Amino acid sequence: MAATVTLVGVRVPTRHSVQDLPHLAPASFWGGHNAETVLARFLPGLRQFDGYQRAWLRSDVVAGITVAAYLVPQVMAYATVAGLPPVVGLWAVLGPLAVYTLLATSRQLSVGPESTTALLTAVALAPLALGDPERYAALAAVLALLVGGVCLLAAVARLGVLADLLSRPVLIGYLAGTAGMMIAGQLGRVSGVPVSGESIIAQLRSFVTQLDQWHWPTSVLAAAVLSGLLVLAWRAPRVPGPLLAVLLATGVVAVFSLQRYGIRVVGTIPAGIPVPGLSAVAMADVAALILPAVGIAVVGFSDNALTARAFAARNGYRVEANTELAALGATNVAAGVLHGFPVSCSGSRTTIADAMGARTQLYSVVALGSVLAVLLGARDVLAAFPSAALGALVIYAALRLIDVAEFRRIARFRRSELVLALGTVAAVLALGVLYGVLVAIALSTFDLLRRIARAHDAVLGFVPGLAGMHDIDDYPGAKPVPGLVIYRYDAPLCFANAEDLHRGALAAVDWSAEHGGEPVRWFVLNVEANVEVDLTALDAVEQLRADLAARDIVFAMARVKRDLRDDLDAFGLTAAIGEHHLYPTLPTAVAAYEADREKRSPDR
Structure with a gap:
């Protein structure tokens, strides 16, 4: 049996x-x-458990317990970044860990409260909460529901492409700018100085003007915790530094009764776990939160997708962008129902899970069990956590967001990319995180349009010893066909580059007429890179054809693919050019030109 x-x-x-x-x-x-x-x-997440091997169980359990050791103090700290009581960070992780396990395609990604989304939450809610903690908590839960709704709608519309809206330099700059905002937001917690203000400039001004209230014991404790975290990350990266540092700080405060010297602690933690429910807020508040929800969804999903792809590639499987988008939506809905705040993924916890050998999201289930055990049995320990230690933990996380090595790599690659990264940093610091998201997307889009609007182009010729036709600028010995200009424009054709195409093509004809040794009789547009076109671009192509016809130059096209041919037919350009001047390959276009040239030869 x-x-x-x-x-x-x-x-x-x-x-x-x-x-x-x-x-x-x-x-x-x-x-x-x-x-x-x-x-x-x-429930696409169940696929990862098909063929589950017993040998994987130990790695998943160890990874889950280790991740929980990092997660507990980390999410409590991120809750304070979001402007909420520390325990809300633990509430916000309960639903997402369970839901993501069932819905996701990533086997290593760790979801829950994260520094960037926490800061975005604080920026979005501060103007609406009017200083009322209960109202603030209700708005945070509603914001999580809205973020979830945005992600789910985007997944239904198959907008997984949202992950590509932020280029790598812009994302690096955005994270660095966010780190600066996080550090400024913790100045009061690690110094004891009462800091107010929503922007980084206002916070720094408030901090400087009230330096006379600096509380040295708080600063010494925070500096000790931050130094310990940095040393552990350097010398013993596998040790759960956040948990160890916070527990040691808690022990020191308790043993030496440092509260009598003004060291603040987290305080009372509500008993039990939150009861699922929906927070009641006015529709006007819901409307005011829609734009922030979209911003958080874009940033959160970009982070999720990049991290999930990186670890999937490392472990030899693939993730599905739209499935991950839907999973992120469901996790935020779960966080909102359990009175949390918007969540995303944690790169540091994901790295830890991978390093500990996590094979499936079973490790997240183990981490969930550990968090529940802490909530139900360790409330007194959580209540004794020093606020300065949590502030130091946030600063430590912020410092890890500043990727100096990546800035150097960007600078070595291309200076314009570095300008994009630094511009994003400045935008986030000057305008705030929410508007910084919009600026980051705008900069990425501008950079893309800039490249498309002034794309590389080439006149093609034959190179002795090489098959095919090549850019004559790349090979000094290349020879264009006398009387024939074969022109290639290396970008999709659209409104942004229509005039550049027209100008570049005529410039190529003029150059060939001057240097080619004989008049230009044919112009062939090589459209192998131009599958995508719009109406403005085809208007420019038609204008080019008409200008060349006025100069008695035959206009033809080569490498015309089916999709482009359909657009040419719909526009009416096929009839204008002549179907016999649409060639499937460059050799057939050259052969047609040679035949026409032979017919025109005066010797015939």
Whole structure:
């Protein structure tokens, strides 16, 4: 008889994989549909457990416990960044860890409160909360629901492309700017100086004008915790530094009764776990939170997608962008229902999970169990956490967001990319995180349009000893065909570069007429790189054809693909050019020109 295991009172043969489990339920349960198809569609996270090996269990359990050791103090600190009580950070991680396990395609990504989304939350809510803590908490939960809704709608519309809205230099600059905002926001917590203001400039001004209230014991404790975190990260990166540092700080405060010297602690932690529910806020507040929700969704998903892709590539599998977008939406809905705030992924916790050998999201389930145990059995320890230690932990996390090595790599590659990165840093620091998101997207889009608007172009010729036709600028010995200009424009054709195409093509004809040794009779536009076109671009192509016709130059096109041909037909350009002047390859275009040249030869 095959071995069995009991799951929730049902004995399941161990020879079955997770893929076989749906067959244990009656067909009527699945509404007549194939059970595997239903589960794969609505719970794609279960696929990772198909063929789960017992040898993986130890790695997943160890990874889960280790990640929880980092997670507990970290999310408490991020809750304070969001302007909420530290315990809300733990509430905000409960639902996401469970939901993401069932819905995601990434096996290593760690979801939950994260520094950037926490700061975005604070910036969005501060003007609306009017100093009312209960109102602030309700708005935070509603914001999480809105972020979830934005992500889910985007997933339905298959807008996983949102992950590509932030170029690498812009994302690096954005994270560095966010780090500066985070550090400024913690100045009061690590110094004891009362700091007010929403912008970084206002916070720095407030800090400087009230330096006479500096509390040295608080600063010494914060500096000790921050130094310990940096040393542990340098010398013992596998040690759970955040947990160790905060626990040591808590022990020191308790043993030496440092509260009597003005050292502040977290304070009372509510008993138990939050009861699911929806917060009641006015529709005007909901409307005011829509734009921040979109910004948080874009930044959160960009971070999620980049991190998930990196670890998937490292572990030999692929992630599905739209599935991840839907999973992020569901995790934020779960965070909102449990009275949390918007969540994303944590690169540091994901790195830890991978380093500890996590093979599936079972490690997140183990981490969830650990957080529940802390909430239910360690409230007194959490209440004794020094606020200065949590502030130091936030600064430590912020410093890790500043990737100096990546700035150097960007500078070595191209100075314009460095300008983009530094411009984003300045935009975030000057305008704030929410507007910084918009500026970051605008800079990425501007950089893309700049490259498309002034794309590389080439006149093609034959190179002795090389097959095919090549850019004559790349090979000094290249020879264009006398009387024939074959011109290539290396970008999709659109409104941004239509005039540049027209100008560049005529300049190529003029150059060939001056240096080619004989008059230009044919112009062939090589459109192998121009599958995508718009109306403005085709207007420019038609104008180019008309200008060349006025100079008695035949206009033709080569490498015309089916999609482009459909656009040419719809525009009417096929008829204007003549179907016989649309060539599938460059050799056929050259052969047609040679034949026409032969006909025109005066010797015939």
